[in-house]
Amino acid sequence: MHKISMDPDLVALRKKREAEGLQSLVETHQALRPLCEALSRAGLPPDLDALPSYGPRGAPAIPILVEFLRSTTNPAAIKAIVRALSVPWARPIAQLPLIDAFAAHPGEEFDGLRWAVGNALDVVSDDAIFDEIVGLATNAEFGRSRQMVVLSLKNMKRPDAIPVLRSLLEDDAVSGHAIMALGRLKAKVARAEIETFLTHERPWVRTEAKKALKKIDR
Numbered sequence: 574m575h576k577i578s579m580d581p582d583l584v585a586l587r588k589k590r591e592a593e594g595l596q597s598l599v600e601t602h603q604a605l606r607p608l609c610e611a612l613s614r615a616g617l618p619p620d621l622d623a624l625p626s627y628g629p630r631g632a633p634a635i636p637i638l639v640e641f642l643r644s645t646t647n648p649a650a651i652k653a654i655v656r657a658l659s660v661p662w663a664r665p666i667a668q669l670p671l672i673d674a675f676a677a678h679p680g681e682e683f684d685g686l687r688w689a690v691g692n693a694l695d696v697v698s699d700d701a702i703f704d705e706i707v708g709l710a711t712n713a714e715f716g717r718s719r720q721m722v723v724l725s726l727k728n729m730k731r732p733d734a735i736p737v738l739r740s741l742l743e744d745d746a747v748s749g750h751a752i753m754a755l756g757r758l759k760a761k762v763a764r765a766e767i768e769t770f771l772t773h774e775r776p777w778v779r780t781e782a783k784k785a786l787k788k789i790d791r
Contacts, residue, residue, distance in 0.1 A: 597649065604647035608654070611637050621657040632662045639670045648678070652689050659693040668697055672705045675715075675722070684718045691721030698725040707737050716746050723750040727757035735760045742766055749778040756785025764789050 609619035617634045618624060624631045624638075635658065642654045651674065658667045675690040691709075698706055709715065710723045723741055726734045735758060741751040742763075752770060755763045767789070770782035 601647055601649040601653070604645055604650035605653060608637070608641040608645075608650075611641070621653050624657045625660050629662045631660070635663050635666050638663075639667055642667075642670050642674055648683065648686050651678075652686050655686075655689050655693050659696045661696060663693075664697040664699065665701055667693070668699075668702045669705070671697065672702060672709065675709055679714065681716070684716065687715060687718035688721060691718065691725070695721045695725040695728070698728050700730050703729055703731055703734070710737065710741065710747070713744065713746070719747050720750045723747045724754050726751075727754040734758065735762065739763050739766060742770075749775070749781050752778065752781045752785050756781070756788040759789050759791070761789055 605621070609621075612619045612634060615633060615637060617631065617637075618627065624634055627634075638654050638658050642651065642658070645651050645654065655671070655674065658671065671690055671693050675687050675694070678686055694706065706722060706725055706729075710719055710726060712719070715722075723738070726738055735755065738751045738755050738758075738760070739762075742748050742755075744751070748770070752767055755767060764786065767782050767785050770778055771786075773779050773782065
């Protein structure tokens with residue numbers, strides 16, 4: 574084991590990855606510096622991780638965050654901004670900018686970033702962006718990164734959310750999250766379809782199907 578750890582090629586690879594990681598952190602810090610300075614000038618905490626804990630008192634930060642979300646290109650910085658926007662009081666200002674951020678980053682290399690944006694959309698979405706959410710949720714090119722976007726359909730009051738979710742039960746990349754949303758909506762019309770997932774090959778999907786059926790049957 575000692576000989577393997579001292580292999581020159583492995584040592585070189587480890588050093589390269591450490592250097593790349595450090596460089597990435599530096600670049601992210603530099604990308605976020607103007608945003609943090611803008612927050613400070615507005616009398617707000619410059620720590621993006623701390624902003625959500627301020628509750629609605631942090632609402633004045635939302636327009637500033639949105640402005641930088643639109644102009645920032647560093648993926649890690651975008652993800653940090655998106656996490657800070659994942660709060661109910663970001664609605665409605667952040668809704669369309671988050672939709673744009675999701676669609677602006679195609680490709681598998683951005684799956685993690687899009688998932689984070691989808692998570693934010695699950696927090697802030699409502700009927701005001703129903704069409705935009707459906708457009709993202711039904712676009713199979715975005716693969717599994719749509720999962721939280723699909724789940725956000727549970728927030729909708731429009732009855733046509735249920736047909737959309739039923740159609741997504743046929744999409745293996747997001748079917749589990751469609752089941753979760755249908756359960757939250759207590760969609761009795763989808764009961765028989767959800768029941769077929771009780772024998773699904775993925776344990777977590779079977780579990781979510783059971784939970785959804787219990788909510789529907791209450």
